[in-house]
Amino acid sequence: MDGGVSRPARTSPGRVTPDRIPQATVARLAVYLRVLTEMLAEGVRTVSSDVLAAAAGVNAAKLRKDLSHIGSSGVRGVGYDVSRLTEQVESVLGLTRSHAVALVGVGNLGHALAGYGGFAQRGFGVAALFDVDPELVGTTIAGVEVLDVAQIPRVCAARGVTIGMVATPAAAAQQVCDAMVGAGVRSILNFAPAVLSVPAGVEVRKVDLAVEMQILAFHVSRRPDGTIPDATEKVYG
Amino acid sequence: MDGGVSRPARTSPGRVTPDRIPQATVARLAVYLRVLTEMLAEGVRTVSSDVLAAAAGVNAAKLRKDLSHIGSSGVRGVGYDVSRLTEQVESVLGLTRSHAVALVGVGNLGHALAGYGGFAQRGFGVAALFDVDPELVGTTIAGVEVLDVAQIPRVCAARGVTIGMVATPAAAAQQVCDAMVGAGVRSILNFAPAVLSVPAGVEVRKVDLAVEMQILAFHVSRRPDGTIPDATEKVYG
DNA sequence: TGTTGTGAAAACCTTCACAGCG
């Protein structure tokens, strides 16, 4: 994608397909962005794929291929302009606009999520909080009032919520999800240990602590002794 | 694998390799386990791959292949014995033993994690809590005393911690990680927005809220209108 | 019959290695 026309590919005659970006790449772009932001704050102007890849914990060739998908333009023999690349990644991830987030379930975990500072930082404003518990409804968390779940359809639609977070018990998750989808929410982050079924066109991602722990448990039990499978140093995001 | 010897493959002459289980499969086994547990509680005795797959939000063929990796034994024309399969999956995931977990950083998120009930439920006991903040050190959360991070090496080793959770700010994460690895911890769940570098043989998994949100943002911005890319109903874990 | 287990094909992702350019 070297210098010429930046977004070549299309698939069907009327619809421009901006060179489909692989799922795996999208997930890593978010990681690169964090590293780039840090570098920018430190005053770094230019970075090579080697250095950026190391900081992000990935292979350099993979990073270059990822960037090639977003039509990046590094300079051979030099590297990437940190500032320019940051903007490109932000643009691709849709972070140039802000996103109104609704969080349902302000119990243990939900409360922590509502108070998490990293949100507003990146243009994700907590636009609404919901719960069923009458004890919690009416209270204020991080400056936002907790509303009754019955208000989900009305409030999500009114406040233009684009991303919903489900932090309810498993039993309530599907119902809450349906309410949000009905209100036009198209992207949901699910913390409840339940499978959500949604109509096509709605994106669900899941964060499941129990699953993560069990994957780690698997690896623990594979190495009862102190065997070291490989001698190279590994880096993880 | 049908009926005969259950774990055939080996690779090197002295070391039995129990038929390497793909990463992707391990992650899904944890999901199947949750569904199986629910079914067991409901008194379901037998389940087909179709039904189990639907409940877990995956393709039936994929589920069968996953189960084939753990040497499962369903009955043709009937399905899987829920109770037996549950035990098999638990065994493969290493959940027959309990795991001592240490959590470092009991701020906003860490506090919520410490109080999260789903832990003990599955044999993950919170064996130790740590923080730097003198205000927090000495307090008790969910029945466990918060200790100073300086105690990490001694206490983790003494209490036989096998899984560590890092819920500190990014700047402290690597240091905390090093301390745990030094104490013999081989599996780490990282909530801090930082890349951890660890010696080979240590497994790190990462949960990053900001990354998840940005992936969703990407999908939001790909669908500014109400286009529905595909007509089939989708199910997500 | 109904359902599993599994080869084979397809899709997807990663890594290598180097031409090409600044």
Place this chain on the structure above:
DNA sequence: CGCTGTGAAGGTTTTCACAACA
């Protein structure tokens, strides 16, 4: 010279489709 961008190779994961079997 150093570094990017990428074709090609290699690996992993998903899906298909059907033989085998209770």
